[in-house]
Amino acid sequence: MSTAKHGKPILRATLGIAALVAIAFFANWLMNLSALGKTGIDLTEDKVHTLSEGTKAIIKDLDAPVVVRYYATRKSESLPRDLKLYMRKVDDLLKQYAALSNGKLRIEYLDPQPDTDAEDSANIDGLQGQRIVDGSYEENIFHGVAISCLDQREVLPFLSPADETRLEYELSRAVAQVAQAKKPVIGLMSAHNLVGGPPSMPGQQGSPPWAIYQQLNQAYDVRALGMQPEKLDPAEITVLILIHPADITPETEFKIDQYVLGGGTVIACLDSYSFVASQMGGGNPMMGGGMNTSSTLPTLLPAWGVEFTARQVLADRNYATKLRDGRVAPALLTLTADAFPRKDDLVTQGLNDLWLIFSGSYSVTGGKGLSSSVLLQASPNSALVDGTRASQIDQTLLTSMVPDQKQHAIALRLAGKFNTAFPNGDPAKAADEEAAEDEVVPPPSDDEQEGQVAATDAEPKKAPPADNALKQAREEGSVILLGDSDFLFDQFAYQPAQFGNMMIYTPINGNSVLFFNLLDQATGSKHLIGSRSRASTRRPFTLVQEMEADFEQEKGKFIEEREKSRAEFQRQIDEIISERQAKGEALLTEEQQAELNRLRGLVVEENRKIREGQKDLKRKKDKLSRNATVLNVLVIPLIVFIIALLVQIRRRSVREAR
Helix, strand or coil: CHHHHHHHHHHHHHHHHHHHHHHHHHHHHHHHHCCHHHCCCCCCCCCCCCCCHHHHHHHHCCCCCEEEEEEECCCCCCCCHHHHHHHHHHHHHHHHHHHHCCCCEEEEEECCCCCCHHHHHHHHCCCCCEEEEECCEEEEECEEEEEEECCEEEEECCCCHHHHHHHHHHHHHHHHHHHCCCCCEEEEEECCCCCCECCCCCCCCCECCCHHHHHHHHHCEEEECCCCCCCCCCCCCCEEEEECCCCCCHHHHHHHHHHHHCCCEEEEECECCCHHHHHCCCCCHHHCCCCCCCECCCCHHHHCCEEECCCEEEEECCCEEECCCCCEEEEEEEECHHHCCCCCCCCCCCCCCEEEECCCCEEECCCCCCEEEEEEECCCCEEEEEHHHHHCCCCCHHHHCCCCCCCCEEEEEEEECCECCCCCCCHHHHHHHHHHHHCCCCCCCHHHHHHHHHHHHHCCCCCCCCCCCCCECCCCEEEEEECCCHHHCHHHHEEEEEECCEEEEEECCCHHHHHHHHHHHHHCCCHHHHHHCCCCCCCCCHHHHHHHHHHHHHHHHHHHHHHHHHHHHHHHHHHHHHHHHHHCCCCCCHHHHHHHHHHHHHHHHHHHHHHHHHHHHHHHHHHHHHHHHHHHHHHHHHHHHHHHHHHHHHHHHHHHHC
């Protein structure tokens, strides 16, 4: 009797707990099936867990059904932990894509185990499995997607955790590409060998293609034109890209001129001092190179109302880069969001970290009927310095450079109806005509003269060939000018990582982001810009950078004074030694020794002031770091606690009022 009496409460409690578990399970299941269950609140600063507006626009604009086959080897004992966690993130992102598409985008989840139909499908789609070796056990791991729409297909052969920041962009780009009829055609001109090539000598390794070229090939139909293209037709080439067009000829400039007049779009990455060219023997035939370290468009730029610095590069104290060895390089520009004057421009929106290597400066002279806008600019604390001196990381630049308070544009956009830069037509034809005029022809004989007279009487004179060159634009064109080309080089834009038998290139800053944003806008893929803007996750501490710039400027005065003291000290030493030698004295007098001690004391005092300034700067930086830590660890949780407490008090007061 007692046992039954006590057993009923236990049974009821057990059934109640089981019912609660069942209710929670089915409620979670039903919520997951509904649209509400696929929504959430993203409280991160940059909304990194929320689809960008560009991705949303791409998905909503789909006209034909898109199929995403997601291959992930999940049942594997050798699956790395970081890859397993990354698979969950990909799952969540693809669910957001499918939920937003209203049935136009379908996800197929496939697990390619050995000797299965899923593995055969992965091989047919062109996915690359990664060989994972765990002791004596080997397994092929697949983790990629194949996206198809009608007869178009895009493949991301392997989704690496190292490339997480580009995941949304790569997926959105692939979806946008398969939804298009064909890829845009990109014309590429450069004095550099961007496409790579075979080894120059047997036994050596060939030069690999630049990472930027590999990524261009993934999204566009790229045509390497060299520096002397046969023709440039805007009806065929969507965008023309120039990357360090060193020693460009007037004939090539004329073809670019006609391309722009025909309504074409040009993205020109010029350079006042190309570090990459200098490392490849630029300007020095003894080093096996000879490529000019400076590149410009000498005829086109003046016709467009633009001036570009030659041999001089920008140095900027506010955007100076601090190197690992402690040196400060004012001509290596680490640009933050303050360098983007147009906050509403989709090209630069969301960017906060660019790294430019000895960039040049543009200035608009105007008067050519074109609209111009500055995309990137230096700070007022900048000046032009010698490129060779800047490339040597000369520390005296910090003290010797005098800011000119000018607006130095690093990137410009020109648009409108351009006028020709070649009013006299094709310079190649003009050169041929001059050569023909200069050619010495022997006088004809009497019989030849009679034959020429008869031919002249019998045949009418032929008119000279018509000049079909455009003098004015048929359609509005667009030109984007950047003052640096090295910023696209692998070393300055990407972090390579070997994953299995693949090389993954992850952006380390916003360099490639800016370039592809410009390209997407030029090709009409404007929706992709928002997806890529989150590629750079680095957040420079701009306040600390400004403090360091101010201190470097202040320290420069100390260094200058110290150098003057040292010069004066050396001059007086020379005088004392000369006087002693003239008199034949072996030792210094007490007055001379006192003067030397006084000058040495001045140098020691200046060194002490510099050390105190450095300590003061470090104390300020430590204080900022400490305040940020306190804010994150204590203040924010305290605010959350206070809000929760107020809500609880409010609820209690409502219950008591009832």
